[in-house]
Amino acid sequence: MEARGEGQGRSSVVERDLGRITLFADLESAQLRALAEVAVRRVCARGETIFHEAEPGSVLYGIVSGLVRVFKTSPVGRELTLHQFGPGDAFAEVVVFSGHPYPATAEALEDTVLVGLPREGLRQAIARDPDLALAMLGLLSQRLVVFVAKLEQLSLKEVPARLASHYLVLAGEKSRFQLDMPKHRLASYLGTIPETLSRVQSKLSDAGLVAIRGHEVEILDRQGLENVALGLAVV
Amino acid sequence: MEARGEGQGRSSVVERDLGRITLFADLESAQLRALAEVAVRRVCARGETIFHEAEPGSVLYGIVSGLVRVFKTSPVGRELTLHQFGPGDAFAEVVVFSGHPYPATAEALEDTVLVGLPREGLRQAIARDPDLALAMLGLLSQRLVVFVAKLEQLSLKEVPARLASHYLVLAGEKSRFQLDMPKHRLASYLGTIPETLSRVQSKLSDAGLVAIRGHEVEILDRQGLENVALGLAVV
């Protein structure tokens, strides 16, 4: 449970938490204090559901610490992971501006501390501060770009191409990196299932494009991997 | 070609056009006039490409009249239609706020009149007018909701379920309606190909759920169709 102290004490804790959210990092301290007035702290245990798909609600969350997964579930139990968020990230912006219920389910993957911002308080802050408005628009646009890429992958690319691009994104400039989630979740993130992911991973290894040991991946043939990612080469 | 008249004349034409875009419909006339100063009119012939995927750019478009399709193309030539937009709609908001190049290609399906708003002018208008900011946030959120639904459909539902939901959306309360695009484009919109769409459509007809004559669809068994849409029933 949270401290229930009134006024200054509670508020300044939340204010500090808010400052850690990227979206609010550049706010004037007066703005931040105003937001802190309406913000609520929420602590979730690992495994806890933060909100459920189709549940009506109007609060945007920022992650102070912890890890959160946002996903959709099919009637037959398969899952599609839409995002995995860490400290500093904000999510569920959509319910604040669209009036829709939560379009997906959010779950805490670790013990997680959140700051929640209810619709009205946030809308007022945005109305008062154009920079915050633009920052929020940037965040949503960013999200849209990611979704368009995901749609393209799901509809037009096969699993090897999706996995190859994912590796390339994670790798960036480097040639070795760590997978940031267990493989069954990576499968759900790529819109497939663990068995298929496993087979595809072997194929990429056998083709000499990557080497995998546990959660560590090394890129051996970047060009080849890019060709697979673009669908130009088969594995 | 467009009239090239300076000042009042040209500006007021654009101003009238801007007022027809839903996003700007509620703007004060002073705001509208300011926007009109930076807006450019653009006329596209049927079949013309408005912008191409990966092309750098920074202008948001509103549709004064005509019809526009936004889509992604795969290396092997398959297409995924992301949206079809008509008069009053705005599109390509993403490039204004994210700095990314256009994430998809836009094509005029009919002779089309557009108003284009370059990044800086629009950002200034938004900074000045909180209501416009909120309207824009609402639009982007709306878009995100649509994309999440599309992602779910592509990854978790099979083609019959996608087609059934599409019918239900188009139908609304009514039991008869017109398809708003030719079938090959509907296929691309649902993430499949014309042959498959054709077969699935027959299945829905054979199961007595719908009746189809040309572009007119009649819903015969709403409950049954909803079950298919949810993936609860097979056809």
Place this chain on the structure above:
DNA sequence: CGGCTGATTGAATCAGATCAACTGCTGTGG
């Protein structure tokens, strides 16, 4: 040492894509 979860492998199956042929409609030009 069990027992659990995550990961892998194999065999069978299936939805959807591909390839190819054919129908029907519409508009154009001889």
Place this chain on the structure above:
DNA sequence: CCACAGCAGTTGATCTGATTCAATCAGCCG
């Protein structure tokens, strides 16, 4: 007015990527 080119749509036969089901294996922790 008919012939025919051309595109939209349908239908059939086949192929294939991916899922399903089942069994096994590896690592980890109590």
